[in-house]
Amino acid sequence: xxxxxxxxxxxxxxxxxxxxxxxxxxxEEGNFDPVIRAAQNPKFGDYQxxxxxxxxxxxxIKPRDLAERILxxxxxxxxxxxxxxxxxxxxxxTLGRAMLGRTIxxxxxxxxxxxxxxxxxxxxxxxxxxxxxxxxxxxxxxxxIIGDSIANLHERLGWTVHRENHLGDWGLPIAMxxxxxxxxxxxxxxxxxxxxxxxxxxxxxxxxSDVRGLEGAIAHGCGPHRIAELExxxxxxxxxxxxxxxxxxxxxxxxxxxxxxxNALIDCTMREVFDTLGLLNVxxxxxxxxxxxxxxxxxxxxxETFIESGIGVEDNGAxxxxxxxxxxPLLIRKSDGGFLYATTDLAAIRHRVHELKSERVVYVVxxxxxxxxxxxxxxxxxxxxxxxxxxxxxxxxxxxFGSVLGRDKKPLKTRSGENFTLRALLxxxxxxxxxxxxxxxxxxNAPTHGMTRDELESIGRAVGIAAVKYADLxxxxxxxxxxxxxxxxxxxxxxxxxxxxxxxxxxxxxxxxEGEDIKWxxxxxxxxxxxxxxxxxxxxxxxxxILETAEQLEPHRLCTYLYDLANTYSSFYxxxxxxxxxxxxxxxxxxxxxxxxxxxxxxGLALLGIESPSRM
RNA sequence: GCCCCCGUAGCUCAGUUGGAUAGAGCAGCUGACUUCUAAUCAGCAGGUCCCAGGUUCGAAUCCUGGCGGGGGUGCCA
Numbered sequence: 017x018x019x020x021x022x023x024x025x026x027x028x029x030x031x032x033x034x035x036x037x038x039x040x041x042x043x044e045e046g047n048f049d050p051v052i053r054a055a056q057n058p059k060f061g062d063y064q065x066x067x068x069x070x071x072x073x074x075x076x077i078k079p080r081d082l083a084e085r086i087l088x089x090x091x092x093x094x095x096x097x098x099x100x101x102x103x104x105x106x107x108x109x110t111l112g113r114a115m116l117g118r119t120i121x122x123x124x125x126x127x128x129x130x131x132x133x134x135x136x137x138x139x140x141x142x143x144x145x146x147x148x149x150x151x152x153x154x155x156x157x158x159x160x161i162i163g164d165s166i167a168n169l170h171e172r173l174g175w176t177v178h179r180e181n182h183l184g185d186w187g188l189p190i191a192m193x194x195x196x197x198x199x200x201x202x203x204x205x206x207x208x209x210x211x212x213x214x215x216x217x218x219x220x221x222x223x224x225s226d227v228r229g230l231e232g233a234i235a236h237g238c239g240p241h242r243i244a245e246l247e248x249x250x251x252x253x254x255x256x257x258x259x260x261x262x263x264x265x266x267x268x269x270x271x272x273x274x275x276x277x278x279n280a281l282i283d284c285t286m287r288e289v290f291d292t293l294g295l296l297n298v299x300x301x302x303x304x305x306x307x308x309x310x311x312x313x314x315x316x317x318x319x320e321t322f323i324e325s326g327i328g329v330e331d332n333g334a335x336x337x338x339x340x341x342x343x344x345p346l347l348i349r350k351s352d353g354g355f356l357y358a359t360t361d362l363a364a365i366r367h368r369v370h371e372l373k374s375e376r377v378v379y380v381v382x383x384x385x386x387x388x389x390x391x392x393x394x395x396x397x398x399x400x401x402x403x404x405x406x407x408x409x410x411x412x413x414x415x416x417f418g419s420v421l422g423r424d425k426k427p428l429k430t431r432s433g434e435n436f437t438l439r440a441l442l443x444x445x446x447x448x449x450x451x452x453x454x455x456x457x458x459x460x461n462a463p464t465h466g467m468t469r470d471e472l473e474s475i476g477r478a479v480g481i482a483a484v485k486y487a488d489l490x491x492x493x494x495x496x497x498x499x500x501x502x503x504x505x506x507x508x509x510x511x512x513x514x515x516x517x518x519x520x521x522x523x524x525x526x527x528x529x530e531g532e533d534i535k536w537x538x539x540x541x542x543x544x545x546x547x548x549x550x551x552x553x554x555x556x557x558x559x560x561x562i563l564e565t566a567e568q569l570e571p572h573r574l575c576t577y578l579y580d581l582a583n584t585y586s587s588f589y590x591x592x593x594x595x596x597x598x599x600x601x602x603x604x605x606x607x608x609x610x611x612x613x614x615x616x617x618x619x620g621l622a623l624l625g626i627e628s629p630s631r632m
Numbered sequence: 633g634c635c636c637c638c639g640u641a642g643c644u645c646a647g648u649u650g651g652a653u654a655g656a657g658c659a660g661c662u663g664a665c666u667u668c669u670a671a672u673c674a675g676c677a678g679g680u681c682c683c684a685g686g687u688u689c690g691a692a693u694c695c696u697g698g699c700g701g702g703g704g705u706g707c708c709a
Contacts, residue, residue: 054648056647056652057652057653060652064651066652070689073689103651104690105689184709189708220708333707334707342634343634343705344706347707350707357709384704385709386635388704416636418637418703419703425701425702456669461669462669463669490645491644491645494638496638496702496703497645500644506657507671510644510656510657513671514657516671518672520671521668521669521672522668528668573648576648579657590664590673591674593667595668596667610668631669
């Protein structure tokens with residue numbers, strides 16, 4: 017992914033031209049980065065070339081002299097309107113309006129100027145990651161919507177995308193929950209996820225016992241947090257564990273009754289999970305389920321392979337992988353013969369890279385598992401498991417996201433100390449959004465006035481969900497953030513609804529133009545006013561933003577761009593009458609600018625998993 | 633103990649990968665609706681970029697050492 021893939025736009029032309037000019041000016045062979053950047057301040061033009069200073073210094077020339085020599089080599093015709101040298105050796109570039117207009121016209125196709133990157137690129141996105149018998153909570157919000165957005169972006173670029181919902185559907189915790197449910201005589205067919213969740217928690221509390229783990233933790237100087245946690249666990253009963261282990265063994269060996277119960281457990285969980293995912297408007301369904309159980313029969317083989325290659329070694333009865341640069345080993349088999357989540361993750365990497373042939377595997381998992389993924393990735397590299405069948409080194413990438421906190425800056429809990437369910441939070445957001453939409457529809461002049469209750473609720477849902485998702489996606493993924501519905505639903509400034517609103521206003525203009533049978537689809541784009549030109553420059557940047565957002569795995573870059581585009585449009589909207597303009601050519605040009613802006617806003621929002629109502 | 637992340641305006645955050653006078657939103661103040669949707673726009677005010685060194689033409693950004701907050705740290709996931 018690089019700028020070179022976008023051929024026709026002024027930015028690429030500037031890049032290529034200055035690249036060549038620098039070599040000529042220096043009289044040297046070589047590929048010099050021309051450091052073309054958008055100007056921060058309009059008084060410095062639209063773009064600038066910042067290469068002269070660094071290059072001049074290392075060659076003992078005056079930067080401004082070098083800038084002069086570079087400029088003498090540059091032949092850009094009408095791509096630029098003017099260029100001048102400023103400050104220590106900046107070359108400020110003002111783009112030609114006609115060329116800019118033609119560039120935007122050329123972007124007016126079904127790809128909006130985004131170059132395809134087809135050729136069989138494959139990516140796996142590990143996202144959502146719900147656990148069977150547990151409610152979705154805010155933690156899953158991020159793993160779901162960030163992952164969905166990353167997947168969307170790569171799809172948009174023509175990649176083959178595997179969305180993998182790595183369910184926690186196997187192992188002792190599940191067996192313990194099943195045992196607890198059996199003992200309580202519950203009817204699995206009638207269970208709600210709430211009841212399941214209670215059973216899960218109770219089973220965890222009553223069953224945890226880990227004397228060896230505690231000793232190890234103390235011996236290895238673990239933090240007080242971990243030690244206290246393990247001590248608490250030890251206070252629980254031990255018998256439950258052996259019960260659960262029996263259940264697990266029976267389940268493992270295919271006991272039909274248990275397998276049926278296990279499936280019922282999954283069905284019960286996923287019914288509600290998919291309801292919630294439906295509210296969230298993400299593209300994740302049953303076809304994306306590939307949980308831990310998928311890998312259960314591969315774990316013994318994984319460990320054996322590691323042992324045979326000498327990379328997995330025995331230590332106190334356990335099998336570990338050691339690394340040269342860290343003390344912490346990677347445990348892949350417990351001393352009691354059981355496997356760990358690292359084992360499953362290794363099997364999953366093997367599958368994703370070797371079977372699915374992914375050249376990129378992105379794990380959208382919270383930041384606390386950073387060390388774990390570092391170890392698992394390095395462990396798989398030691399085995400060469402990061403190589404696709406074609407020998408490509410796969411980019412194994414943990415995308416660590418920060419925690420969602422309550423207003424007290426502590427993990428979000430209800431009064432009684434429970435996790436909020438994600439569904440409850442989303443429903444509240446939808447309620448707030450709907451209330452707002454209905455209130456505004458009461459205004460006789462509102463475009464939504466007179467719409468049916470169903471229509472208004474549909475818009476309200478889109479607005480409420482947009483508020484939550486945009487608030488999450490618009491700040492850097494690694495940061496923690498405070499879940500504050502009041503702020504998210506404020507709908508002013510840098511929010512999802514603000515962008516939706518810009519989209520709705522444009523839609524309104526375009527539908528009026530259609531009603532008046534005004535033709536503009538093939539109009540020449542004119543950028544005579546400052547506002548039109550700024551809008552044109554913003555439109556032009558879209559393809560590059562998409563490439564960078566996908567490459568860097570940073571959805572907030574797209575958010576920042578969309579906000580800037582919506583904002584730039586609003587200034588244009590204020591200053592540049594469209595339908596009211598008497599000049600047919602100007603009117604048609606502006607309509608085409610409106611159309612491009614609307615399509616980019618809708619496309620960008622869609623990539624974030626956010627809907628774009630045409631009225632609100 | 634060791635490792636990782638974070639620290640930018642009163643609050644919430646950007647900062648184009650080292651460029652010019654550090655930018656937005658919210659909150660505050662001033663102005664703009666008989667007007668294509670005011671969920672808007674134009675403007676004012678607001679800064680020890682945690683601290684101290686270093687690297688260089690140039691540092692919020694890179695390197696070193698501190699301070700403060702959070703997280704992780706061998707048989708849980």
